[in-house]
Each structure stands twice: as structure tokens, then as C-alpha cells.
Amino acid sequence: MSLLSSEALAQIDREIAKYPPEHKQSAVMSALRIAQVEKGWISPEVIEFVAQYLEMPPIAVYEVATFYNMYDLKPVGRHKITLCTNLPCQLQGAGEIAEHLKKRLGVDFGETTADGRFTLKEGECMGACGDGPLCLHNNHEMHVKLTPEQVDRLLDEMK
Amino acid sequence: MPSLTIDGKRIEVAQGATVMDAARELGIFIPHFCYHKKLSIAANCRMCLVEVEKAPKPLPACATPVTEGMVVHTHSERAIKAQKGVMELLLINHPLDCPICDQGGECQLQDLAVGYGGSRSRYTEPKRVVRDKDLGPLIATEMTRCIHCSRCVRFGQEIAGLMELGMPGRGEHTEVMPYLERQVTSELSGNVIDLCPVGALTSKPFRYAARTWELARRPSVSPHDALGANLEVHVKDKRVYRVLPRENEAINECWLADRDRFAYQALNADSRLTRPMVRDEAGLWHEVDWPKALNQVTGALKVLIDAHGPGAVGFLASPHQTVEELHLLQKFARALGCENIDTRLDLTNPIATAGTPWLGMAIAEVEALDRILLVGATIRKEQPLLAQRLRKAVKSGAELHVVHAADDDLLCRVAQRLIAKPSGLVAALAQLAVALREAGQDLGPLALEGVIATEAARAMAQSLLTGSRKAVLLGAYAQQHPAAAELATLAQAIARATGASLGFLPAAANSVGAGVVGCRPGAGGLDAAGMFGQPRKVYVLLGCEPELEAADPVVARAALEAAELVVALTPFQDRASAYAHVMLPIAPFTETSGSFVNMEGRLQSFEAVVPPLGETRPAWKVLRVLGNLMGLAGFQHDTSREVLAEALPQGEADVRARLDNAVAPVAIRMLKPQEGLERLAETPIYQLDLLTRRAPALQATFDGEAAAACWAHGALIERLGLTVDKPVKVRQGDSETILKLMRDDRLLPEVVRVAAVHPLTSRLGPRFGGLSLEKM
Ligand code: SF4
Ligand code: FES
Numbered sequence: 012m013s014l015l016s017s018e019a020l021a022q023i024d025r026e027i028a029k030y031p032p033e034h035k036q037s038a039v040m041s042a043l044r045i046a047q048v049e050k051g052w053i054s055p056e057v058i059e060f061v062a063q064y065l066e067m068p069p070i071a072v073y074e075v076a077t078f079y080n081m082y083d084l085k086p087v088g089r090h091k092i093t094l095c096t097n098l099p100c101q102l103q104g105a106g107e108i109a110e111h112l113k114k115r116l117g118v119d120f121g122e123t124t125a126d127g128r129f130t131l132k133e134g135e136c137m138g139a140c141g142d143g144p145l146c147l148h149n150n151h152e153m154h155v156k157l158t159p160e161q162v163d164r165l166l167d168e169m170k
Numbered sequence: 171m172p173s174l175t176i177d178g179k180r181i182e183v184a185q186g187a188t189v190m191d192a193a194r195e196l197g198i199f200i201p202h203f204c205y206h207k208k209l210s211i212a213a214n215c216r217m218c219l220v221e222v223e224k225a226p227k228p229l230p231a232c233a234t235p236v237t238e239g240m241v242v243h244t245h246s247e248r249a250i251k252a253q254k255g256v257m258e259l260l261l262i263n264h265p266l267d268c269p270i271c272d273q274g275g276e277c278q279l280q281d282l283a284v285g286y287g288g289s290r291s292r293y294t295e296p297k298r299v300v301r302d303k304d305l306g307p308l309i310a311t312e313m314t315r316c317i318h319c320s321r322c323v324r325f326g327q328e329i330a331g332l333m334e335l336g337m338p339g340r341g342e343h344t345e346v347m348p349y350l351e352r353q354v355t356s357e358l359s360g361n362v363i364d365l366c367p368v369g370a371l372t373s374k375p376f377r378y379a380a381r382t383w384e385l386a387r388r389p390s391v392s393p394h395d396a397l398g399a400n401l402e403v404h405v406k407d408k409r410v411y412r413v414l415p416r417e418n419e420a421i422n423e424c425w426l427a428d429r430d431r432f433a434y435q436a437l438n439a440d441s442r443l444t445r446p447m448v449r450d451e452a453g454l455w456h457e458v459d460w461p462k463a464l465n466q467v468t469g470a471l472k473v474l475i476d477a478h479g480p481g482a483v484g485f486l487a488s489p490h491q492t493v494e495e496l497h498l499l500q501k502f503a504r505a506l507g508c509e510n511i512d513t514r515l516d517l518t519n520p521i522a523t524a525g526t527p528w529l530g531m532a533i534a535e536v537e538a539l540d541r542i543l544l545v546g547a548t549i550r551k552e553q554p555l556l557a558q559r560l561r562k563a564v565k566s567g568a569e570l571h572v573v574h575a576a577d578d579d580l581l582c583r584v585a586q587r588l589i590a591k592p593s594g595l596v597a598a599l600a601q602l603a604v605a606l607r608e609a610g611q612d613l614g615p616l617a618l619e620g621v622i623a624t625e626a627a628r629a630m631a632q633s634l635l636t637g638s639r640k641a642v643l644l645g646a647y648a649q650q651h652p653a654a655a656e657l658a659t660l661a662q663a664i665a666r667a668t669g670a671s672l673g674f675l676p677a678a679a680n681s682v683g684a685g686v687v688g689c690r691p692g693a694g695g696l697d698a699a700g701m702f703g704q705p706r707k708v709y710v711l712l713g714c715e716p717e718l719e720a721a722d723p724v725v726a727r728a729a730l731e732a733a734e735l736v737v738a739l740t741p742f743q744d745r746a747s748a749y750a751h752v753m754l755p756i757a758p759f760t761e762t763s764g765s766f767v768n769m770e771g772r773l774q775s776f777e778a779v780v781p782p783l784g785e786t787r788p789a790w791k792v793l794r795v796l797g798n799l800m801g802l803a804g805f806q807h808d809t810s811r812e813v814l815a816e817a818l819p820q821g822e823a824d825v826r827a828r829l830d831n832a833v834a835p836v837a838i839r840m841l842k843p844q845e846g847l848e849r850l851a852e853t854p855i856y857q858l859d860l861l862t863r864r865a866p867a868l869q870a871t872f873d874g875e876a877a878a879a880c881w882a883h884g885a886l887i888e889r890l891g892l893t894v895d896k897p898v899k900v901r902q903g904d905s906e907t908i909l910k911l912m913r914d915d916r917l918l919p920e921v922v923r924v925a926a927v928h929p930l931t932s933r934l935g936p937r938f939g940g941l942s943l944e945k946m
Contacts, residue, residue: 055350058349068332068333068334068336068349069349069350070333070334070335070336070338070347070348070349071333071336073336073338073349074336074337074338076338077338077339077340078338078339078340080340
């Protein structure tokens with residue numbers, strides 16, 4: 012039994028096909044992304060599976076997984092909120108939003124609420140500085156020009 | 171060829187050369203950390219910034235290709251400013267704990283900080299701290315000191331062939347580490363200690379033992395495998411503290427195998443024999459002085475030879491002893507009229523060659539080969555640094571083929587492989603011969619009826635028929651095989667048919683030397699296996715431990731125990747005391763001058779690096795005195811040089827004249843593979859000789875511990891209902907032992923890997939044969 016579903020493997024194979032056969036490893040970022048979507052996070056088993064699948068040393072896969080912070084190397088809550096704390100966002104009040112989020116959720120950056128609903132993460136520039144402060148929900152949905160009230164509304168919507 | 175000017179000096183360099191290359195050629199030093207001549211360019215430390223005229227900013231010399239007319243300044247104001255800036259950044263997070271750091275005194279960061287660092291730091295914020303990693307028994311870590319040059323990571327990827335260390339994380343959170351706290355297992359791992367420019371990776375066995383400036387550095391030669399790696403032995407107070415590589419591009423380059431680097435621990439072991447000892451009637455050991463011990467030996471020898479004739483004596487030596495010692499041993503034996511002389515304890519049926527078998531080419535030529543066939547070689551463990559050269563060859567396009575009893579990971583691409591159980595090895599190699607014959611090649615009169623070439627054998631044959639620089643190499647395992655002569659006959663036919671050179675991988679540092687000085691049975695004499703198979707009354711053992719090393723250690727042990735006199739010339743008392751009657755303390759390679767002949771026929775002489783321990787004496791002196799006491803002529807040598815001059819008057823030319831790999835062909839009896847489980851027994855990497863066997867750090871490594879377990883394929887383990895990681899009873903013939911069971915799915919399911927030459931397995935009997943596994 013493979014660690015990943017056949018659908019996930021088919022997706023990874025599609026990524027591998029984009030590169031010459033001897034450069035299979037170029038698909039490592041996609042493979043990790045696909046695995047994370049399916050498994051929720053990147054466990055050591057996922058790393059080793061991807062390593063074997065792409066014929067890479069596990070440490071080389073781990074290097075990639077730890078370099079990009081959209082990969083989760085620990086289990087996360089149902090809703091992962093990644094707040095940008097880089098300078099442009101800070102200048103627009105990201106600090107205040109961070110404090111608010113921490114207070115509302117009762118967790119610090121990198122932590123998950125006890126009920127497994129929220130994970131709060133600190134993010135790097137997401138390329139939308141003009142609209143800061145901003146956050147990313149579950150790696151895919153961006154919420155911009157945040158205010159504390161808006162944060163409250165968003166949190167209430169995330170069940 | 172572009173030319174450039176560096177600091178006012180002009181030089182022409184090869185196309186593609188970097189500014190760093192050009193500067194090195196000119197003898198201009200550019201500070202650097204990540205650059206290393208044997209590793210790929212990472213350009214991540216930025217210490218090598220130089221000013222290039224017309225370039226808008228300083229450029230890294232290690233990664234900047236020379237272009238025509240470039241003008242480079244390595245010491246201009248701009249260059250120095252850039253270099254100082256980099257140094258300041260590097261030191262921000264460095265702990266500056268030089269007083270308690272083993273690297274102190276030989277640290278590139280320390281040296282360059284003196285030249286380029288400020289005398290005070292402007293940085294007042296907290297420094298980062300990095301948790302230490304446990305990399306195993308050889309490498310100590312202090313990861314807060316790491317400057318992320320990535321040399322250790324690149325070494326694993328590019329030289330060791332096994333990426334065990336990586337640099338996960340990003341920016342300030344980057345850390346060098348193994349995956350999931352694993353320990354490093356590479357047999358070349360110790361080289362990262364030399365490569366690390368700071369004190370992040372240092373030697374664990376040497377930790378806090380001495381400061382580097384207290385150590386005298388003495389050249390020597392490795393006494394372990396047949397490469398003959400050049401060593402720099404560091405000594406203080408008449409004691410060896412550590413061993414480092416001495417660079418020799420033709421042999422070990424700038425590397426050492428862990429075996430060469432850490433086996434020195436045994437030199438200082440408690441089990442060293444420091445005074446002659448004799449055993450009394452009651453079996454108790456007594457220390458005696460040299461004259462008494464020698465008189466006892468010669469007295470007993472005379473009596474026993476008078477009674478039983480000189481043929482009753484067996485002379486066995488380790489092929490890790492020096493040329494001088496082996497020459498005198500055979501001279502002593504022959505002067506007594508005895509032809510039972512051998513160093514090949516591990517062989518069952520030695521291969522008959524026209525001269526002494528050797529690699530057949532220079533070591534450095536191996537990496538230029540484009541077709542290689544390895545027959546019966548557990549190459550990474552037999553010759554770790556030669557395996558590294560083979561990987562280099564494969565990287566530059568060579569096709570490597572393997573015929574062996576195990577499909578071990580060679581850490582490089584293997585083009586074709588024929589893997590068979592030990593008893594099927596001849597048949598496997600015969601397939602290749604048949605495939606060559608099918609392809610129209612002349613294989614001479616070999617009778618190979620009934621052998622059918624598989625697809626892999628045909629592909630192998632096709633590959634070996636192309637290419638221009640080819641070699642067929644017979645490993646130690648093939649030479650130890652009961653059908654070694656058949657394997658060599660086939661290998662020779664294959665080499666001739668494909669235009670390849672035939673080479674042998676000698677098992678030990680001086681296997682070739684032993685051959686050229688005639689430490690071999692003469693007419694009517696017995697070889698090692700014969701001396702135990704037909705037990706002798708007297709054994710003279712020079713630096714060997716037959717109860718472990720012999721092809722059948724059980725038979726050897728019984729013969730030794732039944733003998734009337736066993737004289738052991740050995741540096742250690744722990745094992746010989748079980749069966750010897752007299753133990754004479756002889757000097758290990760660090761305490762005597764001598765010479766080894768490596769696999770390429772190179773004669774390398776060395777001096778003692780420390781005085782002999784206690785009353786230890788160099789074996790050549792002991793043999794000289796024994797010769798005189800026996801009243802034999804021609805034992806008047808004053809120095810080991812005189813002995814060498816007698817053994818090889820023309821030096822290396824004599825060695826060359828006595829090398830010849832031509833195999834006396836034998837008929838191929840098609841060994842039908844046996845039924846049932848078979849033992850795969852090799853000499854483990856850290857049991858090779860008396861020293862490695864007694865080096866605690868090596869024993870604690872993955873390879874050291876692997877030899878104490880038995881290894882089987884998962885399917886076999888399941889079929890027998892056994893459990894991995896649990897003890898299992900291993901039965902071979904009438905003997906049995908208990909070993910931990912481990913899983914290795916690269917083995918054939920009908921093979922169980924049980925090491926030879928190991929105290930836990932020596933009770934099992936011969937290296938080759940059937941065995942069974944039973945649940946405990
Ligand atoms: S541990 Fe040493 S060799 Fe490895 S990256 Fe750090 S400084 Fe470089
Ligand atoms: S030596 Fe050039 S960047 Fe490190």
C-alpha cells in the first residue's frame with residue numbers, strides 16, 4: 012500500500028513528466044505540495060516516501076520542505092492563518108493584528124489551538140504589500156487590509 | 171586561453187578556469203572557506219571577494235570565470251573592505267570559543283579572523299545557538315560554530331556518494347544536520363573533520379586530548395587496505411594522538427578512509443603486550459625478559475625440529491606486516507628447511523598466477539577507465555578509497571558491471587549486475603563468458619556447456635565489447651572463494667576477449683609485498699589452509715590471529731590448540747594468550763621502520779613515529795636475533811634498510827619484475843548452486859587487521875556493529891517467522907552461534923550475510939557453506 016492515493020500519485024507523475032527523466036528531482040516541490048494537500052502535513056513518512064519516489068536522499072527532500080514555509084512539518088489545525096510580518100505589513104499595522112490574533116486564539120505563532128481549529132503562523136512577504144496587513148488562509152486564500160474587526164469576522168466564519 | 175592580471179602578475183589560464191584557480195597557480199592566497207579544490211563550487215561564504223576592474227562590485231574569486239584581460243586586485247582597499255565585511259558577518263553568530271575548541275590552532279576561521287577580523291565586535295545582540303547533533307562515534311559536533319560553508323554536505327554528495335548531511339532551514343535558521351537524527355554511516359565520513367574549516371565537526375576519539383600545536387607530525391603509510399594511503403601521524407609524549415591524511419594525488423588524494431584515520435586507537439589499547447610472556451605447564455602466563463623468552467623459543471624449536479623435521483613447523487604471517495619482516499620470516503623458515511610459509515590465511519584455494527597478483531594498473535588510472543567489471547568484491551568495505559575512484563569513473567561516464575554474491579549499494583550507477591548465491595558465482599560469471607562467445611569472441615578452450623546467458627549477461631557483454639580503457643577486477647571475496655581458480659580463469663578469458671586488463675584487489679596493505687618477497691609456500695610446502703588442514707606440531711605466528719582470520723577458523727583454532735609449540739609475535743596479548751605458548755611483543759607500524767607494497771606495486775617505506783612501547787621490539791629485529799640464536803647464517807642486518815636492500819635490491823624495479831597476473835587456467839567444474847540457505851561471509855571493514863579490530867570507535871560505528879549481526883532478506887525473515895532486531899540462532903554444520911537478526915532486502919532471499927573474522931562468528935566454521943536460522 013502506497014502512502015499516497017493513486018490520484019495523488021498520478022498528479023505527482025504528471026509533474027515528473029514535465030522534466031527530463033534524469034531530473035526527476037525537479038518535481039520535489041510539487042510532490043511535497045500534493046502530499047501535503049492529501050495528508051494535511053508533511054510527516055517524516057511523507058518525506059521518505061517522496062525521497063524514494065524521486066530517488067533522492069531524504070535529507071535533500073527535508074532541505075526543500077524546511078526552506079519554504081508553506082510546507083507544514085507539524086500537524087496544523089483546520090484553519091491555518093499565516094500573517095505576514097515583514098516590514099511593509101508591519102508599517103501598516105501587522106503588529107497590532109498579530110497581537111489581536113494571538114489574544115483571540117490564545118496561541119502564539121507556530122501554535123495550534125487546543126480544539127485543533129486554528130493554527131497561527133508567521134509568514135514572509137506575500138507580494139501584496141500595497142494591501143497590508145494581510146494573511147493567508149490555508150495557503151490558498153488571501154485576506155487583505157485587515158482590521159481587528161475584520162479578523163473577528165473571519166475567525167467566526169472559519170468553523 | 172584567456173590571460174589576466176592578479177595583483178600585477180600576468181598569467182594565462184585554461185578556458186573556464188576561475189580567478190581562484192589562477193591565483194592558486196600564481197601562489198597568491200585569496201581567503202576562502204567554502205572553496206575546496208576537490209568539491210564543487212558553492213560560493214556561499216563570500217570570503218573570497220576580490221576587486222575586478224570594471225566590475226561594479228567585488229566578485230567571489232572561486233566562482234568568477236577568468237575572461238580575457240581581466241585585472242584583479244586581491245589586496246586593494248575595496249577588496250580588503252569587502253573581505254573584512256564578510257568576516258564581520260561570519261563572526262556575528264560564531265561563539266568565538268577558541269580556548270575550548272579542538273580546532274583552535276588549525277582553524278581557518280581563526281587564522282583568517284586574525285588577518286581580516288576586527289579586534290572588537292560591534293554586535294551586541296544575542297547570538298544564535300544551535301543544538302548539537304549526534305553523528306556517531308567518530309565525529310564530534312559543536313554546531314553553533316558552523317559557518318555554513320556546506321563543504322561537509324558537498325563531500326557527502328560528491329565524494330562519499332551518500333548525502334547524509336544536509337542544510338535544512340533558511341537564513342539564520344539554517345542548520346547542518348543528518349535526516350531525523352540519524353548517524354552518519356559512510357566509511358569515508360571522517361574526511362568532513364578535515365574539510366570543516368571551523369570547529370563544528372571535529373574528531374570524537376581525539377576530543378580534548380591535546381592541542382594541535384603540541385603535536386609533532388610524522389609521515390607514515392596506512393597498514394590496512396591495499397591502497398597504501400599516506401598518513402600524517404600526530405604524536406606527543408611518545409604516543410600517537412591522531413592520524414590525518416598526507417596528500418598524495420596518486421594514491422589517497424587528500425582523503426582517508428575511517429579505518430585509516432581511527433584505527434590508531436588500538437595502539438594505545440590496554441591489551442598491548444609490552445613484555446615477552448611464556449606460559450607454564452599449569453597454563454599460567456609469566457612475564458620474562460627477552461633472552462629467556464628467545465632461548466625458550468629456540469630451545470623448543472630445535473628439539474621439535476630434531477624430532478619431527480622442519481616440515482612440522484608452520485609459518486604464518488599477517489599481510490599487514492612489513493616487507494622487511496616478511497622477508498626475514500621466510501628466510502628464517504627456509505634456512506630451517508621449512509617451506510610451509512604463507513600470509514593468505516583467508517584463502518581456501520589460492521589462485522595460481524605467474525607472479526604476484528596486483529591491480530594491474532596505477533590507482534589513479536582507475537578513474538579514467540570507461541568499462542569496469544567487478545567480480546566478487548564488496549568493494550566499499552574492502553577498499554573504501556578505491557571505491558571512491560570507481561565512483562568518479564562512473565560519474566564521468568564509465569559503465570560499471572558487477573558479478574557478486576550481494577547487490578550492495580555502490581553509491582553510483584551500476585550498468586549491469588549478475589548477483590548469485592556464493593555457490594552460484596562461477597555459474598554467474600560463466601554466463602558472461604557464454605554471452606561473449608555468442609557475440610563471436612574467442613574464449614579459448616573453456617568448456618561452458620549448459621550455461622545459458624541471461625539478458626543481463628548479454629548486455630554486460632555488449633558493454634564490455636565497447637569502450638577503450640577497460641578492467642576486470644577480482645575482489646578479495648572472489649579470491650577467498652573455494653572456486654577462486656575457476657573465477658580467475660573465467661575473469662582472465664573475459665578480460666582477454668574484451669581487451670580489458672585483469673586486476674586483483676589485494677586484501678591487505680602488504681599482500682603484494684608478501685608475494686614479491688616470497689612469503690609463500692615453496693616446493694612441497696603447505697599453504698595456510700594446508701597448514702591447518704594437516705595440523706603442524708609448531709606454529710610461528712607473525713602478527714596474525716588465525717582463530718579469526720583463517721578460511722576455516724574452527725579448524726585453525728583446533729590445530730593451534732593441539733600444537734606442541736605456538737610462538738606468537740604480536741603487539742597484543744588478549745587473543746594469542748588463549749593458544750600460544752610464548753608471546754613476543756612486536757612493534758605495530760608506528761613503532762618500527764619498514765615498507766609496504768600497495769596494490770599498484772608501489773613500494774612505500776616509512777620510519778617509526780614513536781619509540782616501541784615497553785619492551786616491544788620491531789619484528790625484524792626479533793627475527794634477526796632468532797636467526798642468530800638458531801645458528802643460521804645471514805641474519806646480520808643492522809637496519810631495516812639493509813633488510814629491504816636484501817629483499818628487493820633494485821627496490822620498486824624488483825617489485826615490478828615479480829608482478830604477473832597471468833592465471834594458470836583450470837577446467838571449469840560447473841558448480842551447481844547448492845540447495846538451501848547459504849552463508850555470505852566477508853572480512854568486515856573493521857575486522858581487517860589487529861589494529862582495526864581493537865579500535866573502539868570503529869567498532870561502535872554502523873559498519874562495526876553490522877558485522878556483529880546476521881543479515882537476511884525480508885522475504886526470508888518472513889518465511890522463517892523470525893523477527894528483525896531480535897537474536898536468532900545461526901547454525902552452520904555442527905556449530906552454532908547467536909546473532910542479532912537484521913534485514914537487508916538487497917541480499918538474495920537464499921543468502922544470509924554472516925561476517926567472517928569476527929569474534930562472534932568465528933565458532934561457525936568455514937566462510938563458505940550452508941547454514942540455517944532458528945527462532946530463539
Ligand atoms: S559543519 Fe563545518 S563543513 Fe559543514 S557547513 Fe558547517 S562549517 Fe562548513
Ligand atoms: S570561497 Fe568563494 S564564496 Fe566561499
